[in-house]
Amino acid sequence: MTTRYARTPKPSGxxxxxxxWFYMRASGALLALMVVFHLIWMHxxxxxxxxxFDVIAGRWTGPGGIFWRSYDLTLLILASLxxxxxxxFVTDDYIHNRGWRAVVKALIAxxxxxxxxxxxxxxxTFNG
Amino acid sequence: xxxxxxxxxxNPEKDSAPYWKEYTIEAEPTDRVLDGLLKIKLEQDGTxxxxxxxxxxxxxxxxxxxxxVNRLACKSLFQEVGNNVTVEPIAGLPVIKDLVVxxxxxxxxxxxxxxxxxxxxxxxxxxxxxxxxxxxxFEETTKCxxxxxxxxxxxxxxxxxAYVGPAAIVQAxxxxxxxxDQGSAQRLEILADPDGVWRCRTIFNCTNACPREIKVTxxxxxxxxxxxxxxx
Amino acid sequence: MQYHYHKxxxxxxxxxxxxxxxxxxxxxxxxxxxISKLYxxxxxxxxxxxxxxxxxxxxxxxxxxxxxxxxxxxxxxxxDQDAIEFMCKDxxxxxxxxxxMGLPFDRTPEGKISQRRFGGHTNxxxxxxxxxxxxxxxRTGHMILQTLYQQCIKHNVNFYDEYQMxxxxxxxxxARGVVAYEIDTGELHVFHAKAIMLATxxxxxxWNITSNALTLTGDxxxxxxxxxxxxxxxxxxxxxxxxxxxxxxLITEAVRGEGGVLINGKGERFMPxxxxxxxxxxxxxxxxxxxxxxxxxxxxxxxKDYVYLDITPKTxxxxxxxxxxxxxxxxxxxxxxxxxxxxxxxxxxxxKTYVGVDPTKEPIPVQPTAHYAMGGIPTDNDTxxxxxxxxxxxxxxxxxxxxxxxxxxxxxxLGTNSLLDIVVFGRRGxxxxxxxxxxxxxxxxxxxxxxxxxxxxxxxxLNNQGTETIAAIQQEMKNIMSKDVGxxxxxxxxxxxxxxxxxxxxxxxxxxxxxxxKRFNTNLxxxxxLGNLLDIALITAExxxxxxxxxxxxxxxxFKERDDENWMxxxxxxxxxxxxxxxxxKPVVVTKYQPVKRVY
Numbered sequence: 001m002t003t004r005y006a007r008t009p010k011p012s013g014x015x016x017x018x019x020x021w022f023y024m025r026a027s028g029a030l031l032a033l034m035v036v037f038h039l040i041w042m043h044x045x046x047x048x049x050x051x052x053f054d055v056i057a058g059r060w061t062g063p064g065g066i067f068w069r070s071y072d073l074t075l076l077i078l079a080s081l082x083x084x085x086x087x088x089f090v091t092d093d094y095i096h097n098r099g100w101r102a103v104v105k106a107l108i109a110x111x112x113x114x115x116x117x118x119x120x121x122x123x124x125t126f127n128g
Numbered sequence: 129x130x131x132x133x134x135x136x137x138x139n140p141e142k143d144s145a146p147y148w149k150e151y152t153i154e155a156e157p158t159d160r161v162l163d164g165l166l167k168i169k170l171e172q173d174g175t176x177x178x179x180x181x182x183x184x185x186x187x188x189x190x191x192x193x194x195x196x197v198n199r200l201a202c203k204s205l206f207q208e209v210g211n212n213v214t215v216e217p218i219a220g221l222p223v224i225k226d227l228v229v230x231x232x233x234x235x236x237x238x239x240x241x242x243x244x245x246x247x248x249x250x251x252x253x254x255x256x257x258x259x260x261x262x263x264x265x266f267e268e269t270t271k272c273x274x275x276x277x278x279x280x281x282x283x284x285x286x287x288x289x290a291y292v293g294p295a296a297i298v299q300a301x302x303x304x305x306x307x308x309d310q311g312s313a314q315r316l317e318i319l320a321d322p323d324g325v326w327r328c329r330t331i332f333n334c335t336n337a338c339p340r341e342i343k344v345t346x347x348x349x350x351x352x353x354x355x356x357x358x359x360x
Numbered sequence: 361m362q363y364h365y366h367k368x369x370x371x372x373x374x375x376x377x378x379x380x381x382x383x384x385x386x387x388x389x390x391x392x393x394x395i396s397k398l399y400x401x402x403x404x405x406x407x408x409x410x411x412x413x414x415x416x417x418x419x420x421x422x423x424x425x426x427x428x429x430x431x432x433x434x435x436x437x438x439x440d441q442d443a444i445e446f447m448c449k450d451x452x453x454x455x456x457x458x459x460x461m462g463l464p465f466d467r468t469p470e471g472k473i474s475q476r477r478f479g480g481h482t483n484x485x486x487x488x489x490x491x492x493x494x495x496x497x498x499r500t501g502h503m504i505l506q507t508l509y510q511q512c513i514k515h516n517v518n519f520y521d522e523y524q525m526x527x528x529x530x531x532x533x534x535a536r537g538v539v540a541y542e543i544d545t546g547e548l549h550v551f552h553a554k555a556i557m558l559a560t561x562x563x564x565x566x567w568n569i570t571s572n573a574l575t576l577t578g579d580x581x582x583x584x585x586x587x588x589x590x591x592x593x594x595x596x597x598x599x600x601x602x603x604x605x606x607x608x609x610l611i612t613e614a615v616r617g618e619g620g621v622l623i624n625g626k627g628e629r630f631m632p633x634x635x636x637x638x639x640x641x642x643x644x645x646x647x648x649x650x651x652x653x654x655x656x657x658x659x660x661x662x663x664k665d666y667v668y669l670d671i672t673p674k675t676x677x678x679x680x681x682x683x684x685x686x687x688x689x690x691x692x693x694x695x696x697x698x699x700x701x702x703x704x705x706x707x708x709x710x711x712k713t714y715v716g717v718d719p720t721k722e723p724i725p726v727q728p729t730a731h732y733a734m735g736g737i738p739t740d741n742d743t744x745x746x747x748x749x750x751x752x753x754x755x756x757x758x759x760x761x762x763x764x765x766x767x768x769x770x771x772x773x774l775g776t777n778s779l780l781d782i783v784v785f786g787r788r789g790x791x792x793x794x795x796x797x798x799x800x801x802x803x804x805x806x807x808x809x810x811x812x813x814x815x816x817x818x819x820x821x822l823n824n825q826g827t828e829t830i831a832a833i834q835q836e837m838k839n840i841m842s843k844d845v846g847x848x849x850x851x852x853x854x855x856x857x858x859x860x861x862x863x864x865x866x867x868x869x870x871x872x873x874x875x876x877x878k879r880f881n882t883n884l885x886x887x888x889x890l891g892n893l894l895d896i897a898l899i900t901a902e903x904x905x906x907x908x909x910x911x912x913x914x915x916x917x918x919f920k921e922r923d924d925e926n927w928m929x930x931x932x933x934x935x936x937x938x939x940x941x942x943x944x945x946k947p948v949v950v951t952k953y954q955p956v957k958r959v960y
Contacts (some may be wrong), residue, residue, distance in 0.1 A: 017326050018359045021352070090320060093287040141877050158714070166574075170831040174874030174883040179402075181573040184710060187402040203713055224544065225880040231399065240704065244510035245462025254416075254452075255459040257471035265466055270464050270496075270503065274401050309462065316420045340708075 020085060027082045034075050060126050069123050076119045084112040131155045131206055133164055135176065136216040137226055140169055148222065157207035161215065164200060165227075178227040185339055188275030191218050192227055198277040198337040218280035220289060234276050237292045241300040241318055246311030262307040269302040269347050271340040277336035278344050284327045291327040292319065294334040294344045301347045304354060313358070320355045328352070363539075363548040363811045368393040368518070369797045371538055371551045373525045373580065374559035375400035377501075377782035378761025378789070380508035382557050383517045386792025390797050393518040395525055395540050395551065397575060397885075400509050404561055404573045405782065408501025409612035409706065410478060411493030412458075412783070413776030414451035418472045419491045420688040422548040422609040424448045426484040427492060429953060431777060434480040434643045435734075435770025436912035437955035438593070438928060438948055443741045443766045445778075447784050454783050455494050460860045463507045464495050466703075472657055477617040480643040480774040480960075484746070489617075489641045491688075493776040498612055498706045502795055504779060523549065525579060526817070528556065529810045530587055533747075535756035536805045539814045543885065546878030548814060554797040557789055558584070558737060558745075559782075566840040566897045567730035571603050572609035579761040582892035584737050585899060586623040589747055590932040591756070591946070592765040593735030595895070595904035597775055598913045601647035603729025605666040609710055611726055613775040615669060615719075617641040618703055619676040619685070619695055622651065623668040623723060624659040629679065630667075635960035639683075642960035647911040648728040652847045661725065668723035671700055675723075728847050732778060733762055734913065735767040735903075738811060738932065741766060743789035749932055749946040758793055760785040767930065771912020772950075791810075821887045826870025833864055833871065837890075837897055845901050850917045854905040861898040865939050868894055895935060902941040903931045924955050 019068060042048065059068045091104045131153055138146040151168045162180055169176045178201070179189040185203040192201050193216045195209055204211070221229040272295065279285050279293035286323075300319055304312045319325045325348055334344040370386045372379045386392040396403070415422040428448040430440055459465060459473060466474035478493040511728035512519070522543040529537035529550070538551040549784040560580030564572025585591050601622075602611040616622075622640055624630050634650040635642035642650075655665045670676070673696050679685075680693040685694055697720040701708055704719070711717045711724050736748050737759040745757040745765075761782045768781055840860045844853030868891060875883035909923035910916050930946040 015320075015359060017322050018320055018355055021326050022356060089322075089326070093284060093327070096288065096290075139877065140879050168830075169883070170834075174830070175877070177875075177880050177882050180406065181398055181402045181575045182407050184407070184607070186407050186499075186706075187398075187404075187573065189398070189402050205713070228880055230616060237379070239513055242513040245396070245507070247462075249461075251456075251460040254456055255465070255473050258467055259471050260467045260469070265468055267464070271499070272397075273406070273502070303462070306462065306464070346878075355922075 007099075020089070023087065024082060027078045028067060031078050034071070034078070038075065057126070060123070073120060073123045076123070077116060080112055080115045081120075084108050129155060129157060129206070129211055131164060131211040131213065133168065134212075134214045135165075135227070137176070138223055139175070140225055146334055148174040151312055155206055157205065161192075161194055161203050161204040161206070161209060161213060164206070164213075165215070177225050179346070188273035190199075191275040191277045191280070192216065193196075193218055198281040200255040200275060200277070200339045212353075218276055219280075220247055220280045220286045221276070233289055234279055234293065234295065237279075237296040238274065241292065241296045241317070242311055242315050245301065245303065246309055246314075248310065255310050258308055265307070266302050266305040268342050269298045269305075271342055272298050272302070273340060274299075275339060278341060279338035281333040283331055283333065284329060285331065290323045292324050294328070294348060295350055296340060297325055297328075297348050298344055299326060301351055304351060312354075315357060316351070316355050319351055320359075325352050327357065340344040361808055361811045361814065363550050365550050365552065366393070367552045367802065367805060369553065370555045370557070370793050371395060371553040372557045372559060373538060374403070374561060374761065374763070375509075375519070376403035376405040376561055376761060377504055377508060377779065378786035379559035380505070380512055381773040381783050381786025382559065382760060382790035382793070384508065384511055384515060385787050386794045386871070387512075387515055387517045387748045387790075389794040392521060392697075393551070394512075395520045395523045395538065397522065397524045397543070397579075399521050400512070400519065402503060403426060403505060404576055405779070406502045406505040407450065407571070407573065407610065408504070408612035409498045410493035410617070411476065411500045411776045412455060412504070412773070412779035413478065413481060414455040414494055414780065415448065415492060416455065416473060416475060416494065418774075419475050421483065422490055422561065424451065426474055426482070426490070427451065429484055430481050431768065431774055432770070432953050433630050433958060434772055434774040435505065435767075436447070436772055436922065436958055437924070437953070438767070438771065438911060438930065439770030440767050440949035441769050441951040441953060442949050445739060445766050447780060450784050451780055452778070454787065458732070458783065461507050461511050463496065463503050465494055476614060477641060478649070479613050479616065479638075479641045481776070482638065487637050489638055493614070493617065498614055498704045501779060504523075504783070504801065511819050511847060523657070525583070526814045526888070527806075527810065528587060529805050530581055530754070530757075531753065531803070531805060534612065534803060535746055535754060536803050537807070537810065539810050541818075541885075542711065543813075544880055546881055548811050550805070550811060551804055552802060553756075554800055554802055555756055555758060555793040557743065557760060557793060558763055559759070559761040559786065560763045562733040562762040563893060563896050566837065566841050566893050566900070567846065568838045569603060569606070569608040569727065570730040571600060571608050572730065577889035577892050578733075578763070578896040579892055580759065582895045584745070585895055585935040588936070590738060590746070590863075591736060591899055591932050592738035592769075592932055592946070593767060593903070594743070594786065594900045594931050594933055595733040595907050595914045595931060596771050596912055597730065597900065598644055598646055598732040598734060599648045599728040600731035601651055601728050602726040603731070604668050605713055605725035605727050607714055608729040609714060609732065610729065611669060611710070611724060612706055614646070614705075615704060615707060616822050618671065618700070619680060619693065620669050620671040621675060621679050622647070622671050624654045625661045625663065626659055627658055627665070628659075630654050630659070638960045643772055643774060645915065646960055648847055649915055649953060651726075651728055666725045666727040669718065669726045670723040671704070671719050672721060672723065673697055673700065678926060689865060697707050709853045730846075732773055734765070734767070734771065734773055736763045736765040736843050738930075739764050739766055742792045744792070745783050747750065747945050758789050760789045771914060796870055818884065818888070820869075821871060821878055821884060824870060824872045826872050828867050830890055833868055834890055837861065837864055837894060841897055841901070845897075845904055848917055850902055853900055857901040858898065861894065862939055865894050865898065898939065899933045899935055899941055903933050903943065906943050907931065922955075922958075
């Protein structure tokens with residue numbers, strides 16, 4: 001059993017940060033793949049000039065509907081979470097006032113919530 | 129050869145802000161920037177103030193920004209840095225006077241990571257045994273002279289000095305990976321703080337700046353991995 | 361008079377190996393504080409490279425008695441044998457303690473502390489070099505300093521960093537306090553204590569080419585001398601044979617321990633002429649003189665005043681064969697480039713950085729460099745400072761490390777014995793101080809007068825309208841000392857040096873500086889420190905002039921032999937207010953070994 005030394009400072013051992021760090025890398029790797037696939041599909045398979053509401057609607061309501069809705073939902077959640085978590089971490093680099101940090105982080109949480117909820121709703125309930 | 133040094137001056141008793149001053153000296157290409165500074169102090173301007181001691185890269189006193197890059201003034205020869213040299217104090221720490229900065233915030237971060245050997249088992253009569261293989265795991269990070277070049281070259285540290293900084297992480301690494309030490313868990317907990325290792329964005333300025341050629345970023349990554357695998 | 365007042369049981373001045381070790385030991389028992397003019401990790405202990413000597417016998421047979429004899433012989437028989445025996449016997453203990461504190465020694469294949477050969481350390485029976493130096497790569501000093509400082513952090517030792525000691529407070533023959541200058545603010549501080557240890561290091565800055573840091577200005581000994589107390593054996597200053605040419609930067613003896621050889625301008629390995637048995641691993645004064653003599657004969661490289669130190673595997677392996685140099689298991693010794701790079705990493709870095717030489721491919725240009733003070737503040741074996749030849753102690757005053765003279769190094773110090781000296785006597789001093797302060801009370805001090813005295817010294821520099829400069833006086837002092845009180849000395853030269861130094865001390869009274877500020881006034885500190893160097897230089901020159909023999913590092917062309925009948929004694933030099941030096945003598949403590957002719 002090791003002795004605790006009086007010098008241990010601020011409360012630490014943030015498991016949240018470990019998981020957050022791991023998530024950023026895992027989701028980052030996945031996103032890299034998913035985004036590339038998405039770009040290839042949009043640019044080459046569909047063709048940029050061909051993209052319009054009907055094309056996307058057709059994708060979601062057609063035979064591959066479950067696949068596309070799942071894919072887009074995954075991309076939405078992974079990306080929003082990755083992006084907003086990143087901004088959360090960066091606010092601690094540049095905003096030192098605790099009050100302002102709380103405000104900014106609350107806003108970030110709100111934006112995240114809105115993106116995921118509304119985006120998810122659209123994907124799930126879209127009916128053509 | 130003629131060398132012109134543009135040095136950042138600041139006298140806390142007189143000046144409201146730092147300013148630049150130019151000096152010209154005669155120097156050999158193999159002279160150190162420190163030799164140049166000391167020459168100016170002896171022959172032209174005794175008020176020029178800097179820290180220095182060993183003059184050969186082992187004590188870490190004279191870390192400065194030379195031509196915009198963190199280096200030890202005593203390890204920088206004019207044949208490398210050229211004959212038009214800019215000299216300023218290291219960034220991210222409060223300037224006390226001229227090239228002298230307040231090292232206390234840096235030293236505090238260092239002290240906070242339990243940078244000392246922890247083993248509460250009663251020691252053997254002779255030496256604790258350790259294989260060369262085990263010793264090599266942490267040999268890199270034993271080389272650290274606490275000069276501050278790494279931490280004060282880190283953009284994250286410039287943005288927020290609450291970040292514990294590369295040097296403190298290197299010092300903690302030295303013990304975390306020492307097979308004889310038993311305090312890893314405590315240190316890993318301290319470093320798993322949001323202002324601990326996670327603030328490192330793998331920018332690599334620290335590795336470039338280190339005059340002892342320690343692979344700082346790699347050491348920090350090893351600590352991150354260690355935290356990850358001990359939590360999972 | 362404005363000043364800050366502090367009270368601690370024990371005050372230690374200097375945060376190198378000796379000071380930090382003492383702080384750890386005293387700090388365990390009583391209220392202790394360390395005053396240092398530098399951040400502790402900047403101390404010069406960190407520059408020590410080769411190793412710490414201890415007869416662990418981890419790789420081959422060894423005994424502390426052999427270590428003691430080697431040290432006594434290395435000291436050219438003017439070291440105090442009881443102190444030397446104590447130090448060598450304690451050595452394994454102290455090395456194990458450092459390892460228990462976490463010091464990362466190099467290891468043998470069995471996992472024990474690795475050891476290597478070093479100059480002057482021999483198997484007393486075969487007379488061959490023995491593996492006694494315990495090392496951590498070639499940065500043993502750095503590791504010791506870091507480890508001790510880390511332990512001080514662990515044990516919450518009090519530090520006053522960047523405080524320059526300017527005076528001791530000695531009243532009624534007792535040391536009661538220290539006056540120090542806080543470099544950052546320019547304010548004076550009085551430290552009231554029951555015990556004060558001086559661990560302020562050496563004074564290589566007296567000479568031109570030195571391995572010493574800019575901050576090594578002999579502060580402790582100079583202040584002690586100005587209080588009318590003696591300094592011992594000041595004429596014995598070691599010139600390390602292998603400093604980088606022109607820069608003086610130390611190239612560790614360990615290079616020779618690993619097989620490095622010295623080559624002159626004719627391509628000859630000259631050491632066998634001067635030391636037939638151990639050759640490059642003779643004691644340092646012998647090697648320095650050998651280099652000096654070769655240079656004098658015109659055998660320097662390109663006729664200049666340096667030679668080559670060659671650690672290229674090709675050359676080294678060739679001489680291993682020539683010497684039939686073998687490992688303990690009987691194999692012929694052999695090295696390669698990777699070995700050199702690993703074992704001598706820092707040296708490789710210095711050579712590349714400062715002279716553009718890769719030691720694995722080319723030889724290194726080296727010359728003797730002013731390195732170590734064997735003499736200093738005289739103490740007894742418990743680090744108590746003594747006031748005279750009768751060894752009367754000065755209550756409350758202690759000294760350890762390079763600034764002290766116990767004497768364990770006598771006329772010449774062996775490599776790896778300094779790191780040993782500082783931890784052994786730092787520890788001893790810490791323990792003794794802790795015991796002694798528990799048995800005494802604080803005595804009153806006249807802080808006002810003490811501060812006024814110091815302020816007057818500083819004002820004399822700050823308000824000086826004279827025209828003398830630090831630059832001129834400093835350079836002239838170094839020139840005369842390097843020329844006449846260096847590796848080889850003669851009567852006329854030393855007399856000239858004494859005369860010149862007296863003049864310089866007079867001129868020093870008219871020194872003026874540019875910086876009159878209060879904050880971080882390093883200009884003022886440098887000027888004050890120059891005063892210390894001048895006092896020390898004068899005492900050194902006078903002591904050297906008087907000693908009419910050659911012994912250890914004190915080598916005279918006009919008295920080439922050692923004269924045990926008349927000169928086997930320690931010099932005690934007293935400086936008075938007018939700059940006159942009075943010399944008295946103290947006997948050498950002999951336990952077992954009578955002096956013999958010193959051959960390597």
